[in-house]
Amino acid sequence: MTPELLEQFRALLGPAGVLTDSDAMARYCTDWLGKWQGRTAAVLRPGNTEEVSAAIKLCHRHHIPVVPQGGNTGMSGGATPDTSGAQVILSLERLKRIRQVDPINDTLTVEAGVLLAEVQQVAREVDRFFPLSLGAEGSCTLGGNLATNAGGTAVLRYGNMRALTLGLEVVLPDGRIWNGLRGLRKDNTGFDLRDLFIGSEGTLGVITAAVLKLYPSPQGRAVAWVGSATLPKLISLLTHLRASCGERLVAFEMLSASCLDLIAAHVDSARVPLQSRPALHALIELSDTRPGDLAGLLEDSLNHGLKHDWIQDAVIATNERQAAEFWRLREGISQAQVRAGMAIKHDIALPISQIPHFVDESDKALREVFPELPLINFGHLGDGNLHYNVLLPRDTSPERYHMLTEALNRLVHDRVMSHEGSISAEHGVGQLRRDELKHYKSPIELELMLRIKQAIDPNQLMNPGKLL
Amino acid sequence: MTPELLEQFRALLGPAGVLTDSDAMARYCTDWLGKWQGRTAAVLRPGNTEEVSAAIKLCHRHHIPVVPQGGNTGMSGGATPDTSGAQVILSLERLKRIRQVDPINDTLTVEAGVLLAEVQQVAREVDRFFPLSLGAEGSCTLGGNLATNAGGTAVLRYGNMRALTLGLEVVLPDGRIWNGLRGLRKDNTGFDLRDLFIGSEGTLGVITAAVLKLYPSPQGRAVAWVGSATLPKLISLLTHLRASCGERLVAFEMLSASCLDLIAAHVDSARVPLQSRPALHALIELSDTRPGDLAGLLEDSLNHGLKHDWIQDAVIATNERQAAEFWRLREGISQAQVRAGMAIKHDIALPISQIPHFVDESDKALREVFPELPLINFGHLGDGNLHYNVLLPRDTSPERYHMLTEALNRLVHDRVMSHEGSISAEHGVGQLRRDELKHYKSPIELELMLRIKQAIDPNQLMNPGKLL
Known part of the structure; x- marks a missing residue:
């Protein structure tokens, strides 16, 4: 990167928009796990979509490869540059506007740099619910969630990021802006570009904003911890819960006995809920948008499971504190693995x-x-x-x-x-x-993906070395 | 089309697989509304995916444009050939196998020619529910539903065809088969080819089979007919129902007074449910996978709407017969329009x-x-x-x-x-x-679509003259 080019980036993005100091760039050049290390000539931090567009136009003109980056909390090194130093990092962290809240249409329009936890909070403020939930929600950004089609703990009921998104704004590899920010439940006017960009890991363009779906707020939940002898038995319980509880079934998380042992050994104040020593554990959550006897429904369903010997033991959380404790056990796995x-x-x-x-x-x-x-x-x-x-x-x-x-x-x-x-x-x-x-x-599938990549990013400038 | 080429198609597809008699071809050359009329040299009726593949390979080799056709019930002429006679019709009507029913995974693998009503029936037989529902369900095929990303009356709760599909099998424009028949709720291994083919109206390839999602069977429903003075008021009721009933709200169908007048005038034994003469009517349905007092919940919600003057009148169906009568009114619109x-x-x-x-x-x-x-x-x-x-x-x-x-x-x-x-x-x-x-x-969006079309179907052989 020549000094002249850096000056051009500074002229476009302002002094806060371009980092070149190696200390300041360090945290962008490695992922949060410290597993991947890269180098870059500059970290670009545009402040809005027009600046993203201007920066990418300049990259396009000078054939500079671009690595888009959100909260840098990914698990697969998708936002870390290679070691050549030739790639620039494009951080979306300054695109933090909530552009629109529309509770009548049940939609939220947010920019890529907004934290997932902030999106959840904005939804709560209008008495709605945004269901995506995952461990990194306090530091991951919506742009990253979209680029990776994030999953998490509520997919069973609400689906993944693709299912939660109605529209996108994307800066294309040549810097032009595609405005696909539609808040529509039905739109059959051509190819599904939205779902093509979602999950493409920054290899087809940079997602700068999205229209998200909002849901009615859950009014209560019931949480249980169960023990089972075998996977087929545990799956029989899952099948029964789907039929008996329908959409109320939000989570069905499984842990092997050795996994729970690891948590008990490494997570502070972890208390194993069951006295018996089952081969498999499961954390189950029901929720509903109406108040009602969810605990009673869960108890009936689990009694059915005990009677059929699908499970050997079960505890239903008697209060929110205990429910949160069950979830902390589940969420302790990451920490336990790191410590082990x-x-x-x-x-x-x-x-x-x-x-x-x-x-x-x-x-x-x-x-x-x-x-x-x-x-x-x-x-x-x-x-x-x-x-x-x-x-x-x-x-x-x-x-x-x-x-x-x-x-x-x-x-x-x-x-x-x-x-x-x-x-x-x-x-x-x-x-x-x-x-x-x-x-x-x-x-055949690889070839189709490569053809699409070639069609959208013919100069191969978007996140090279990732995905394909 | 030369006689030699026709012989080659017959050799590939058998005598039942190729129609050239103009009487036999007539029903394929016009849509069910009689709005579009086309001509074709032959109607190809392959019996399985391999035959579809062989037929399209031959078309590809000889640059013959292909018009895929399902139940021929579309509203936009997407399955009718042009008038040149140069396009062949590829009917999927003989691909009728139910390949797999997996109630544990809650999936169904079906071929493109299976009728929507048959899919619904197969789901019921394993005590599951396939939610797509539309007027033509007795004659439209899954392949057509997929090609057009069909909607219908249960999108509010269950989403459209894209949301109901996990995997696809597609014969590409060069005749090769892409096997994307995965029955997975989570799969982040590359671009979303599935959603690109769904809704592409046969312009990128021919969908030959799909893995569909099954849902728990509803155990009961409550249906109401309401009258309202204005759209903002009616939308206030919709917003309230979303919050109070959550996922139980399956349908919220609106009809203007003039629309209902038309139905009353033209549909036999149509009885208008309300004595008052509201400007707007709505048909509302709640359902649940558990037995419970849905009518009571609906009554409470409608009373709330009456109190706030969002609606001026409401009737809750007291039995299944009356509920079906309300739906017949709604479904009578098509017939009323035709007669008017x-x-x-x-x-x-x-x-x-x-x-x-x-x-x-x-x-x-x-x-x-x-x-x-x-x-x-x-x-x-x-x-x-x-x-x-x-x-x-x-x-x-x-x-x-x-x-x-x-x-x-x-x-x-x-x-x-x-x-x-x-x-x-x-x-x-x-x-x-x-x-x-x-x-x-x-x-920009048109350009992106054309680039994708060019990448997947460079010879422009798939359903030319449609969509793009």
Whole structure:
């Protein structure tokens, strides 16, 4: 990057809009896990969509590759530049306007840099609910949620980011602005560009704003912790709850016994809810937009499960404090894994009917090949999404880590594919799964994606080295 | 089409797979409304995906344009060939297999030629529910529903076809098969090809099968008919019902007084539910997956609406027979319009908060310019989707019809666009709205669509003359 070009960026974005000091740039050049490290000539921080457009036009003119970045909380290195120093980082953190709140249309128009927690709060202020919820909600941004089609803990009832979005504003790779900010439930006027940009991980353009759907506020919830002997039994309970509770079923989170042991060992003041020692645990939440006897409904459904021997034990939270405690256990998994050492993680999805077969086969293969490595299996069972992780000793050498990553990815992902699953359920591809994607995607599907990439970003300037 | 080429198609598809007799081809060459008439050299009727693939490979090799066709019940001429005779019709009507029913994963894998009503029935047989519902459900096919991203009367709660679909199988313009038949709730491994093909009206490929989402069966419903003085008041009731009933609110259908008069005049044994003469009527349905006092909940909500003067009158159906009678009135609109004469129809969507402004302005403009033409305004108010139709005298000449179509489209669609709406909410573009689309879509959006079309169908063989 020449000094002249930097001056042009400064003229477009102002002094606050361009960082070149290496200390100031450091936090943009690595992800929050410290797993990926990159270099950049400059961090661009435009203050509005027009500035994003102007900056990208200049990048386009000078063939400078652009790495869009939101809250930098991704799991797959999708927002970290490569080590060449040739890519600029385009941070959306200053696009923080709530452009419109429309409670009659049940929509919210927000810019990409708004934090997810802020969106939830704005919805609450007009007595509405924005359902996307995930661990990083206090620091992740809507732009990142959109770029990665974020999932989280309420997908079972409300769907992922794609299902929660009606319209987009996108700055295209040549810097022009596509205004697709429509707040419509029905619009059949051509190809679905919205869903093409959502989940494209910044490789087709930069999402600068979105129209989000709002929902009626839940008026109460009932939360239970249950123990089950086997996955087929636990899935029978899930199936029963879907039928008996319908849309009231918001979350069905599964944890293996070894996962709960890890939480108990590493998370402060973690109390295991059940006295029995079941092989599998599940956290279940019902909610409703009307007050009503949700705890009674949950109790009836769980009694049905106990009678059929689908579960062996169950506790229903008697108050909000206990419900929050159950959720803290579930959310303690990340911390417990960090404290326990290293892990090789998998973020996979399967048809729910295939999960028991997949887990049987993978557990067996893992025991045969790596009998010494503990498995930490948990996830959003109601969405068919498992985090099937393997713990490594703290002193694992980088060489062995690399070897084990390859071997375990192959062991797990081969079985995911044979059961028609996905090797990236909610975390996206980024840098982490790029080679795996090439390995597993059908050639036809890869070719279609490359053709679309070529059609929208012919100069390959948007987030190169990610996804494709 | 040379006799040699026809022989090649017959060799691929068998004698039942190729029609060339003009009597046999007649019903494929015009739409069910008789509005569009086309010609074709042959109707291809492959029996499975491999035959679709083989037929399209042959078309691709010889540069023969292909018009995919499902149940031929579309509203926009999207499945009728042009008059050149150079296009072949590819009917999917023989792809009728239910490939898989998976009640544990809550999915159904069906081929494109299966009727919507059959899909609903298969779901019921495993005690599940497939929510897509529309007037043509006894004759429209899943492939057509997918190609047009069908809407209907349950979008308010369940979403449109895109929201009901998890995976697709598509024969690409060169005849290769893309197998995207995944039954996953979460899958972030690249661009969203599924939603790109859904709603593309056969211009990017031929959808041959899909994985559909199943839902818990509703256990009961409550249906009401209400009268209101103004649109803002009726929308206040809608807003209140969303908050008080949440996901239980399945339908909120609006009919203007003149629309109901038309039904009363033309539909046999139509009985208007209300004694008062309100300016606006609405049909409201609640349902739930649990038994419970839905009628009581509806009564409470409507009493709230009466107290606030949002509605002036209301009747809750006391039994299933009366509920069905209310729905028959709503569904009688199509028949009433046909019997009343000709109509110029608009299928528009708006942000719900903009609907009163749009209707005020459009009504006023219509009264000024065409005071003699009666307006029939009805639609899925809960989705922001209006069918804002204008009746014409039966003896309207073709020239005057053509002139009025242009003038009324401009009058209505200009106002739709100024309120950030859509000129095709659920019927799609086809031939009917193709010029309107060019007139109203932003050049950037049209360019993005054309680039994608060029990337996927570079020889422009898939359904030319439609959509783009």
